[in-house]
Amino acid sequence: MPEVIRKLRSDFARRLIDAMSFAGLDDSPTTLSRFFNLHGDGDVISMHGARRWLLGEAIPTQKHLNSLARMLGVSSAWLLLGKGAMLEGVGNPSQPDTQHGEQAILQAYLTLNEPERELVWNLMRMLTRSPRRVP
Numbered sequence: 001m002p003e004v005i006r007k008l009r010s011d012f013a014r015r016l017i018d019a020m021s022f023a024g025l026d027d028s029p030t031t032l033s034r035f036f037n038l039h040g041d042g043d044v045i046s047m048h049g050a051r052r053w054l055l056g057e058a059i060p061t062q063k064h065l066n067s068l069a070r071m072l073g074v075s076s077a078w079l080l081l082g083k084g085a086m087l088e089g090v091g092n093p094s095q096p097d098t099q100h101g102e103q104a105i106l107q108a109y110l111t112l113n114e115p116e117r118e119l120v121w122n123l124m125r126m127l128t129r130s131p132r133r134v135p
Contacts, residue, residue, distance in 0.1 A: 013056035015079050018110060019072040019086070021117065029054055039071045
């Protein structure tokens with residue numbers, strides 16, 4: 001297999017795991033296949049297919065990629081190729097300028113190692129569950 005295909009698949013797998021983490025899902029094939037089959041508008045995948053995506057052994061069809069991106073709330077171009085913003089609408093000129101700060105935060109999050117990401121994720125979950133305080 002050409003190295004460029006191998007890299008495309010492994011990079012896709014890494015972004016898929018990042019998107020799943022961002023969506024609050026663990027990166028198991030069982031979780032991915034159940035999530036996809038529950039929210040896929042009739043599209044279904046097997047656990048084996050989900051495993052192949054997560055291990056970088058395969059890339060989904062365009063239809064499955066679009067469904068997957070929609071379900072995870074990310075851009076399909078980012079998910080497949082790493083192009084553009086991870087989140088739909090972030091960095092889009094038609095969106096308010098406040099989202100540029102959100103994109104910077106997301107980019108910083110993506111540079112963290114796994115233990116740091118888990119710490120940040122747990123902190124965000126705790127903060128969003130607690131009552132909001134007005135300064």
